[in-house]
Amino acid sequence: MAEKTAEPQSAQAAHEVTPVGLAASQLSALVDGELPEAEQNLVLRRLSRDSEAQGRWERYHLISDAMQGHLPVRFDAGFAARLREAIDREPAPQSRVSTLPAWYKPLTGFALAASVVLAALFGLRLTDPDPGGAAPTLAAAPAPYPALALQGPNPPPVSTTDLHEPPEAQLNNYLVNHNGYASRNSVNGMLPYVRLVGYQTAR
Amino acid sequence: MKQKLLPCAALALAAGSLSPASWAQPVADEARQWLERMVQATQTLNYEGTFIYVQGAHIEAMRIVHGSGPHGERQRLFSLNGLPREVVVANNSVMCLLPRRQTTFNGGDYQRSPFPLSIPREIGRLESHYQFEMLGADRIAGLQARIIAIKPRDAWRFGYRLWLDERNGMVLRSALLDEQGRPLEQLMFTDLQIKPQVDDAAFQSPALSEPSAHPELPSPPAGEPVQTSAWRVGPLPEGFVKVLHNRLAGGIGQRPTEHLVFADGLATISIFLEKLGDAPALLQGASQLGSMNAFGKALAGYQVLVVGEVPAVTVQHIAATIEYDPEQLQGPAP
Numbered sequence: 001m002a003e004k005t006a007e008p009q010s011a012q013a014a015h016e017v018t019p020v021g022l023a024a025s026q027l028s029a030l031v032d033g034e035l036p037e038a039e040q041n042l043v044l045r046r047l048s049r050d051s052e053a054q055g056r057w058e059r060y061h062l063i064s065d066a067m068q069g070h071l072p073v074r075f076d077a078g079f080a081a082r083l084r085e086a087i088d089r090e091p092a093p094q095s096r097v098s099t100l101p102a103w104y105k106p107l108t109g110f111a112l113a114a115s116v117v118l119a120a121l122f123g124l125r126l127t128d129p130d131p132g133g134a135a136p137t138l139a140a141a142p143a144p145y146p147a148l149a150l151q152g153p154n155p156p157p158v159s160t161t162d163l164h165e166p167p168e169a170q171l172n173n174y175l176v177n178h179n180g181y182a183s184r185n186s187v188n189g190m191l192p193y194v195r196l197v198g199y200q201t202a203r
Numbered sequence: 204m205k206q207k208l209l210p211c212a213a214l215a216l217a218a219g220s221l222s223p224a225s226w227a228q229p230v231a232d233e234a235r236q237w238l239e240r241m242v243q244a245t246q247t248l249n250y251e252g253t254f255i256y257v258q259g260a261h262i263e264a265m266r267i268v269h270g271s272g273p274h275g276e277r278q279r280l281f282s283l284n285g286l287p288r289e290v291v292v293a294n295n296s297v298m299c300l301l302p303r304r305q306t307t308f309n310g311g312d313y314q315r316s317p318f319p320l321s322i323p324r325e326i327g328r329l330e331s332h333y334q335f336e337m338l339g340a341d342r343i344a345g346l347q348a349r350i351i352a353i354k355p356r357d358a359w360r361f362g363y364r365l366w367l368d369e370r371n372g373m374v375l376r377s378a379l380l381d382e383q384g385r386p387l388e389q390l391m392f393t394d395l396q397i398k399p400q401v402d403d404a405a406f407q408s409p410a411l412s413e414p415s416a417h418p419e420l421p422s423p424p425a426g427e428p429v430q431t432s433a434w435r436v437g438p439l440p441e442g443f444v445k446v447l448h449n450r451l452a453g454g455i456g457q458r459p460t461e462h463l464v465f466a467d468g469l470a471t472i473s474i475f476l477e478k479l480g481d482a483p484a485l486l487q488g489a490s491q492l493g494s495m496n497a498f499g500k501a502l503a504g505y506q507v508l509v510v511g512e513v514p515a516v517t518v519q520h521i522a523a524t525i526e527y528d529p530e531q532l533q534g535p536a537p
Contacts, residue, residue: 174475175492178510180297181447181464182471190245190267191377192471193280194390195512196299197288198256198263199493 175199234335234351240372241365245269246276248373251405252344252395253283258388258494270401279406291408300410329468332356332442341366343375344392353469358382359440359517360470371397379494382514388494429461434476437524440517442467458482465511472511472521479506489515503527 026043029035035043046053179192249270256263264283271277281289289300329335338350348366355362362384366376376391429448447464460477484506486499497510498518507525509518 174473174497174508174510175495176299176301177451177462177475178464178471178473178495181462181473182466182512183292190269190278190280190374191390193278193290193292194256194265195258195388195493195495196301197265197280197282197290198258198261 231330231335234337234353235330237337237349237351237367237372238329238335238365241367241374244368244371244373247271248371249398249401250373250395251398251401252392254390254392254395256388256390257386268401268405270398270406277406279408281408287410289408289410291406293406298408300408328442329353332360332467333362333469338364340369341376344395346370346375346395348375357440358514359520360467360513361387363469366391368395373397379512388512432461433527433529434461435526435528436463436474436521437526439465439472439521439524440467443470443472470511470513472509472513472518474521474525475506475508475510476525477506477508479504489519491515498522500525 026035026039176196179196182192183190251266251268253264253266256265263285266281266283268279269277276292278292279289280291281287287300291298332355334354334356336352336354338352341348341350343366347369349369351365351367353363353365361382362380364378364380365374367373368375373395374390375395377389378386379388381387427450429450432448443465444467445463446466447462449462451460451462458478458480460475463474463476465472465474479501484499484501486497486506486508487501488499490497490499492510495510495512496515496518497508498515498521499506499508500522501507502525505527507522509522509525511518
């Protein structure tokens with residue numbers, strides 16, 4: 001999985017190459033806009049081939065934004081996937097994005113949110129639908145919630161409410177967790193998941 | 204092998220219309236055996252099916268694929284109408300695609316929590332709190348079914364009615380009944396196929412990628428079991444046993460939350476204790492979340508939330524018993 005092919009030599013010589021292929025420092029520099037222009041193209045090209053790096057790239061953005069207090073109201077978790085597509089096909093693929101249902105909002109539950117945080121911290125990638133596949137729905141889904149979670153132990157400058165998340169939606173976090181465990185403690189383990197799926201339109 | 208039946212919403216909506224007076228003569232032993240078969244069947248059978256789910260005024264059609272593979276139990280459940288929603292359970296992970304809240308994740312910590320898994324099997328214990336009855340036969344999705352009534356012995360829990368496949372105990376239809384015996388929630392298969400094996404392709408979700416796709420990656424650690432807690436939960440209604448007490452995401456940026464789960468074998472109650480900081484409380488008072496009741500209160504800078512598929516009075520009662528006592532931290536958790 002480690003993709004460690006020789007890259008054209010440039011200012012990146014000292015970059016530490018992570019096991020996932022793309023230098024973390026390059027990614028970081030790209031996120032911070034500090035990557036020399038000459039390198040940008042290269043890094044973007046590698047990014048387009050490396051789904052793991054895409055996930056990290058998104059998380060670096062989250063971290064960067066969180067540290068600078070620039071958290072977007074909505075964070076687009078599928079950006080990397082679309083970036084790859086944009087590189088593959090020159091015409092910007094905004095048509096895919098435009099099919100994104102406006103109601104798609106992120107994350108489900110603390111354990112889930114926590115998982116995403118852990119994923120970020122431990123190098124786990126977010127589950128990413130095959131960006132080349134025919135299912136752009138998730139790739140295009142925004143994901144503000146993990147961004148919030150990445151802000152560290154200090155209270156974030158914005159609350160979840162500021163992310164336009166109605167309290168009722170936040171309650172879903174509880175439901176996801178509750179049903180996740182309920183499924184294992186009931187004689188009919190199927191029902192809790194059914195409730196989870198069925199609850200969503202019950203309003 | 205079987206003909207597909209048209210979904211029959213009217214039939215589903217009529218479920219639970221049997222009055223409590225029509226409960227048949229108790230045949231508890233037989234009912235218990237059927238329940239044991241059901242637990243076995245729902246976990247071990249390979250099946251694909253379509254069912255309708257009715258909850259209050261809402262009706263849904265869903266598809267389920269269930270099977271066991273080299274990595275254990277797998278399940279894919281997705282909605283067939285309205286907004287796309289999906290839950291995939293595989294390889295100790297849970298992934299959700301839920302609108303409004305969205306999305307996919309590797310829920311590695313979900314299934315790893317070290318709590319006893321035997322509770323569903325301790326069906327005998329259920330009899331202290333529920334009365335079992337056999338209500339005769341019926342036909343669901345073209346299959347002969349036996350009807351089992353599970354009636355609570357007190358007002359702390361809901362009742363159930365189950366239609367089980369005569370061949371193997373698989374649940375073909377179920378109803379959750381409120382205190383008056385009215386259906387709160389119903390599920391009924393319109394088509395069910397038991398198979399020796401389910402094709403891998405049937406588990407593949409176009410929207411959610413397989414969590415096992417990256418087995419080389421470390422799994423996120425489980426929610427940390429709580430050893431000491433500042434929270435004290437009063438005596439719960441008899442029969443509810445604590446099966447989990449975890450601290451979620453504490454210390455890694457998420458607002459620290461304790462999650463307690465209590466189960467009586469049929470019903471499950473969660474207590475969430477989330478530090479609010481400066482954020483306003485999410486819920487104060489009673490609320491109904493689908494077929495679940497919830498009761499929330501703010502206490503000592505925390506959101507206290509009790510939720511479960513139990514009557515409103517149960518969650519309210521439990522919420523009222525919850526106390527914050529930092530001195531508890533000195534000693535072991537209750």
